[in-house]
Amino acid sequence: MPRPPTMEDVARTAGVSRSTVSRVFHHGGERVSPDAVIAVHEAAERLGYVHNLVASGLAQRHGTQLGLLIRDATNPAYGHLHAEMNRAVEATGRTLISVTASRHDYGTAEVDGLKRLIGQRVAGLFVGTGVTAAEDLVETVSATPMMIVGRPNRHPQIESVSYDERAHGRLIAERIAEAGHRRIAVLSAPLLYSRVFDLRVRSLVERCAELGVQTVPVELLPVEKGVVRALDLAREEQLTCIVSPVDYVALDLLRAAAERGVRIPEELSTVGFDGLSDGIDLIGLATVKLPVAEVAREAVDRMGELLRRAQASPGPGPEGTPSALHSEQAPPARHTVHAGRFLPGRTLGPVPETMRP
Template identity: 40%
Template sequence: MAPSMDDKVTSPLKVTMAKVALEAGVSRATASRVFYGSTPVAEHTRRAVYEAAERLGYVPNTMARSLAARSSDILGLLLRAPDNPAYGLLFAELQAHVSAAGLQMVTVAPSRHEGAHFERQALNRLLGLRVGGMFVSTGVIRAEMLEPFLDLVPVVVVGRPESHPDIHSVSYDEDYNAGLLVDAVVAAGHRGAAVVVPDHSVSEHRRGVAMVRGLTERGVKVYEVSSPTFGSREEGAREIVELRREERITAAMFPSDWRLLAFLPHAQEAGLKVPDDLSLTGFDGILPGIDLMGFTTVRIPVEDAARRAVEVMRAQLDERTPPRHELLPGTLVRGRTLAQAPTAR
């Protein structure tokens, strides 16, 4: 026998707040205060409303609330490639601190193959959701692309260097962090090194340029390896192998651990032993299993960046203040992929 209408489960999206209030024996206004926290509600009342919502499968309509309000406690996050461990950890930390601050966050994450055009569209979508503020955590979109949004909502750039005078930022000190790796490579006696310098990522480009500059200032012969293709991690691998075969380099430096990891199969195929034939360094220090792989890298302070970014955003929601650019130093991780140069042994 077919189920009766009474037996059918009502879609959570069709359960209204009025129904929840009726089920809990309170007014609709009281139920609204429970869900949206506008004024204090007695604990027994709060519990009754939540229990009624659970029985009915009610989903609070946060979108309707933000449309009705002049401001919103819903924040937007534009996140680059959450499958990248560094961005994935940043997302998790931001979400935790946003929740602890009594706010909410909606995230838009273009794939790692989508460029600046897609990220600009994502920013427009976040504004369409009437978010009260936006975190921007991507090394692809440039500061000038953020300018149209600055008068609309507070914008905090997280995890990448930013010098725009009207944009708040909490980022990793890429120049300092690159210097840590340069010091380690020079101390190991390397006099010829390849450095991968991507074009499309603000953070990775800054890291590569800083490593090239630091090595050059220390008298090391530097071979800059370009990576112009967006989303490519292996680009430049053949050039690095050829430079080693020609005995021009004894070390290669990558602006991310993922790029170092992508190079390893090429080194193996070429018969190069790491670090006996070629020393390698990465960047980020977040990659799962990195301690087992023994990468020499810099651990960036993702947790601190997320905490500070939410503190800055919270302050901006209360009162717009002049922008600040905060730089957070990382920590050198001495692994097994960097050894004394063959000529220095």
């Protein structure tokens, strides 16, 4: 079996010194001419050379790498969070590496992903998933600064910067009530599936009760069957609006409604959450847009503070005990939330005349 290419091989192929190759990979090409940078990368690609940051110990020495555990990048909310986190981290001169868990995983792959990131010797960890309980995160990560991003969290030992999903649920409820709806269907999923969905739906139902709007729960999972159940129930019970806990479910509902000849919003209204999918404005989906960029920027700023605190704190104690970062003696964790804004759309209309009292 041929040996893997080395830095010396790249230098020889590119016609530069080994120190030049090292500067390209270790220091972003600092004090290297643009032509030489291009030559080094072309040689590395031609040879199949992949620089190993962990093997070089660079991440550990300089603390330049941060890790992000993200969930289901096919979901626009997570895709946008990943992009904004990467942008905010790069602005600090660091780099971001990420591990993605499947939408249909219920926590095991997330814990494994955290362990893989820790194995990469990241200086700090961002957790941007909606499943794994904070208690499990603390148990998995003891000596690395960690922050929850974009999901509900009140754990006293883990800092968080999140979307104000409680406010979002209440906001949607108020817009539905203002449109005159008094009996609606609400698609909901188990807490294990998504803590975000659960908080959105619970706050919406609570606010609807305050406003005199009756909510009828409909099991969401599996999604393709959940939206059909909601449409059937709306027809049978004369419900005038269906609430989806996320935009991709609302889009599935719109497809199912079109196949059945149900006109939106003339016969039935619908709303979603997230407001990040391309073309939402063209579709006219009424939804709440998440403040992703604001959350990402604050999370990265706060991580800088955690890293500075970690440098001034003692390391972990005996095996199996938490570090000062997550111990009961650590300063109380801060939890901040950012509220998004309602995006009006054609899918939320007035109650059909035939269903008005």
